[in-house]
Amino acid sequence: MTSLRGLIHKEWLHIRRDRRTAAVLVALPVVQVLLFGYAIRTDVDDVRLAVVDPAPDSATIALRNRFASAGVFRNVAVVRRTEELEPLFGSGVAQQAIVFYPGFAQDLGQGVPAKLLIITDATEPNTASLLQSYAQAVVDGYVRSLPASHARPAPAPRIVPQVRMRFNPTHESSNLFVPGLIAFVLTIISSLMTAISLTREKETGTMEALLVSPLRPWEIIVGKVTPYLAIGFVSVVAVLIEARLVFHVPLRGSVVLLLFEGGLYILVSLAFGILISARTSSQRLAMMGTLLATMLPNVLLSGFIFPVESMPRALQLLAYAIPGRWFVTIARGIMLKGVGLEYLWPQTLFLASIAAVLLTASVRSFNERLE
Amino acid sequence: MRRILYLTQAEVLHIVRDRILLAQVLIVPVVQLLILSNAATFEIHNTPIHIVDLDRTVVSRGLVSHLAANGHFRIVEATPSADRGDEGMSRGNVSMVVVIPRDFEASLVRTGVGRVQLLVNAEKGSAAGIVQSYAAQVLNQYANELASGRRPLYQALGDSMRWGPPSSGPLEVRVRPRYNETQNYKHYMVPGILVGLMTIIGTLLSAQNIAREKELGTLEQLNVTPITRGQFIIAKLLPFWVLGLVELSLGLVVGVLVFGIPVRGSVPLLYGVAAIYLTVALGIGLWISSLVETQQQAMFVTFFIVIIYLLMSGLFTPIDSMAPWVRSVTEVNPVRHFVTISRAILMKGAGPAEIAQPFLILAVSALGILTVAVRQYRKSAS
Numbered sequence: 179m180t181s182l183r184g185l186i187h188k189e190w191l192h193i194r195r196d197r198r199t200a201a202v203l204v205a206l207p208v209v210q211v212l213l214f215g216y217a218i219r220t221d222v223d224d225v226r227l228a229v230v231d232p233a234p235d236s237a238t239i240a241l242r243n244r245f246a247s248a249g250v251f252r253n254v255a256v257v258r259r260t261e262e263l264e265p266l267f268g269s270g271v272a273q274q275a276i277v278f279y280p281g282f283a284q285d286l287g288q289g290v291p292a293k294l295l296i297i298t299d300a301t302e303p304n305t306a307s308l309l310q311s312y313a314q315a316v317v318d319g320y321v322r323s324l325p326a327s328h329a330r331p332a333p334a335p336r337i338v339p340q341v342r343m344r345f346n347p348t349h350e351s352s353n354l355f356v357p358g359l360i361a362f363v364l365t366i367i368s369s370l371m372t373a374i375s376l377t378r379e380k381e382t383g384t385m386e387a388l389l390v391s392p393l394r395p396w397e398i399i400v401g402k403v404t405p406y407l408a409i410g411f412v413s414v415v416a417v418l419i420e421a422r423l424v425f426h427v428p429l430r431g432s433v434v435l436l437l438f439e440g441g442l443y444i445l446v447s448l449a450f451g452i453l454i455s456a457r458t459s460s461q462r463l464a465m466m467g468t469l470l471a472t473m474l475p476n477v478l479l480s481g482f483i484f485p486v487e488s489m490p491r492a493l494q495l496l497a498y499a500i501p502g503r504w505f506v507t508i509a510r511g512i513m514l515k516g517v518g519l520e521y522l523w524p525q526t527l528f529l530a531s532i533a534a535v536l537l538t539a540s541v542r543s544f545n546e547r548l549e
Numbered sequence: 550m551r552r553i554l555y556l557t558q559a560e561v562l563h564i565v566r567d568r569i570l571l572a573q574v575l576i577v578p579v580v581q582l583l584i585l586s587n588a589a590t591f592e593i594h595n596t597p598i599h600i601v602d603l604d605r606t607v608v609s610r611g612l613v614s615h616l617a618a619n620g621h622f623r624i625v626e627a628t629p630s631a632d633r634g635d636e637g638m639s640r641g642n643v644s645m646v647v648v649i650p651r652d653f654e655a656s657l658v659r660t661g662v663g664r665v666q667l668l669v670n671a672e673k674g675s676a677a678g679i680v681q682s683y684a685a686q687v688l689n690q691y692a693n694e695l696a697s698g699r700r701p702l703y704q705a706l707g708d709s710m711r712w713g714p715p716s717s718g719p720l721e722v723r724v725r726p727r728y729n730e731t732q733n734y735k736h737y738m739v740p741g742i743l744v745g746l747m748t749i750i751g752t753l754l755s756a757q758n759i760a761r762e763k764e765l766g767t768l769e770q771l772n773v774t775p776i777t778r779g780q781f782i783i784a785k786l787l788p789f790w791v792l793g794l795v796e797l798s799l800g801l802v803v804g805v806l807v808f809g810i811p812v813r814g815s816v817p818l819l820y821g822v823a824a825i826y827l828t829v830a831l832g833i834g835l836w837i838s839s840l841v842e843t844q845q846q847a848m849f850v851t852f853f854i855v856i857i858y859l860l861m862s863g864l865f866t867p868i869d870s871m872a873p874w875v876r877s878v879t880e881v882n883p884v885r886h887f888v889t890i891s892r893a894i895l896m897k898g899a900g901p902a903e904i905a906q907p908f909l910i911l912a913v914s915a916l917g918i919l920t921v922a923v924r925q926y927r928k929s930a931s
Binding site: 496 | 742860
């Protein structure tokens with residue numbers, strides 16, 4: 179036990195002496211969450227709209243004004259011919275276009291259906307469907323505002339949805355992405371920290387010394403992980419405060435539970451870093467491997483940006499093995515929904531099991547090296 | 550010229566001999582492209598919903614069967630009270646609760662307006678907005694069917710419905726999605742992920758390469774040879790540059806054969822831009838390697854730069870949604886411009902005129918970063 183304490187103390191001295199690295203380790207997550215919190219959003223509130231109006235008349239002007247005053251549309255071009263749209267769409271100057279046909283007001287006046295075409299740049303389907311429903315809403319509003327002679331002879335039945343966005347009523351992007359970002363940034367920082375500490379021992383040859391010392395493999399790992407667990411924990415607290423103060427992300431559930439889960443998650447990431455650096459021979463391979471294995475899968479499979487539910491079945495199963503996926507669910511659950519362990523125990527259990535498996539595996543790989 | 554050739558040859562031998570590295574560089578990205586393109590989707594299929602039908606009439610049941618039949622939704626449970634729905638939402642296995650109030654049919658018949666409550670789990674990322682708009686579509690469609698009397702239900706109810714015969718509205722609105730008519734998310738993601746993978750591999754390999762020579766001490770040996778700085782850098786980067794283009798080709802083949810992504814624009818144009826882009830990516834790597842001492846440092850710096858580049862490139866979330874000041878920051882991000890160009894050429898069939906602006910920025914970045922990197926790299930022992 180004293181030897182274990184000695185190792186922890188040694189590791190702690192390393193950190194304290196290298197203040198710059200320690201500062202970087204704590205500050206980086208804060209800076210990244212700040213940057214990405216403003217960058218990772220999916221709100222659509224500025225639509226670049228082009229208008230094709232071959233023969234402007236009172237009705238087309240009225241509808242155009244409705245688009246202009248809707249708040250989300252910004253008119254970037256008014257052209258006379260549909261062909262002129264091509265370069266606007268191609269270069270991305272316009273995202274959406276409304277196309278009028280000559281005689282719009284006249285048709286409306288005579289009760290002939292007036293033609294209107296809405297073209298949307300659908301390269302990104304998600305934004306496209308939102309844009310379409312925005313435009314549709316503006317047109318619907320216009321139709322309803324028309325005098326009765328224009329409208330249908332009898333009122334058509336309407337089913338009006340009353341929508342309540344639960345857990346995030348303002349539909350604020352940062353509420354969704356900041357809890358996810360915390361998971362993402364922590365993974366990277368944590369695997370980085372263990373990589374630093376282990377490869378340094380390897381480089382300086384002191385790893386051999388540790389291995390022949392009376393320390394047992396699990397003691398080496400505990401000694402290595404504990405100080406970094408503490409630093410990681412400080413990062414978690416810093417990032418949570420930032421989420422609260424800068425992005426006004428609510429924290430509806432228990433802070434203690436969130437901190438506990440954060441600690442558990444950091445433990446998983448640290449163990450993963452240890453396993454990788456203990457298993458690989460050359461630095462180059464280890465680094466390429468870690469990078470390819472963690473960076474994109476963590477963005478894409480954790481549900482941090484893309485909902486896991488939308489993925490094909492096989493990938494959903496694969497996502498079970500991604501610790502970030504569980505932490506994202508837990509963090510959102512506690513922060514946005516205010517739920518506790520009574521709903522989150524399965525996720526916590528998964529996270530704990532992954533931690534157990536990874537720690538066992540890294541102790542094992544240390545054992546092998548001893549022989 | 551011959552010097553460059555020899556050094557390049559040495560470099561190629563290094564790469565080819567390291568089988569594991571070669572596999573990592575060529576196979577892993579293809580596998581990632583195959584897997585991750587499936588993950589990056591906001592498409593809604595089988596979204597679990599919970600129905601609370603308090604009305605229990607012919608019309609309300611018709612609405613429920615419409616929701617069930619449309620393919621976007623999967624009804625996990627239908628209960629007569631809203632409590633269970635709420636619980637499912639807290640647990641996270643229900644994405645939307647549809648509450649049909651008691652007087653739904655009556656109100657629809659009497660006033661022509663029926664209200665339905667949609668409780669959407671907005672925690673489910675940006676999919677929440679889509680779920681809501683799909684639900685609204687189904688409601689609209691159902692209302693129209695009721696109006697047009699195509700449903701036997703309408704005839705059965707006969708005179709109790711006071712809606713007039715189907716009439717065309719005052720407007721005939723047609724909607725046309727351009728470029729991605731089938732709204733296939735993979736067609737959007739594959740050209741982007743391709744760029745992401747090229748960036749990771751290119752920047753990382755070049756950053757590590759020179760750092761490794763530094764560590765091994767072989768850089769000193771090269772420094773005392775008569776080779777010039779420019780020659781050295783060209784010889785170092787050339788193999789990775791070719792590797793990057795090979796990567797692009799592999800990715801394109803996979804994209805077209807497996808995901809059926811459209812290739813509407815000119816492929817030579819794409820390769821031309823990729824050639825310029827790769828010099829930027831490799832140049833950044835080179836610059837990093839000249840700043841650091843060890844492979845490890847090279848790795849960390851690359852790691853952070855690449856993460857920032859990728860997350861702020863519009864690859865995963867649209868540039869247009871970012872905060873205005875972040876949007877201006879992304880102008881200096883080469884990944885952003887190549888992602889834009891790659892999507893424009895492949896999906897929109899854009900020609901040189903449409904991509905001129907981002908291309909110009911890329912070209913300027915290439916010149917800038919190479920100049921900086923060459924200046925930074927000194928043939929000195931220190």
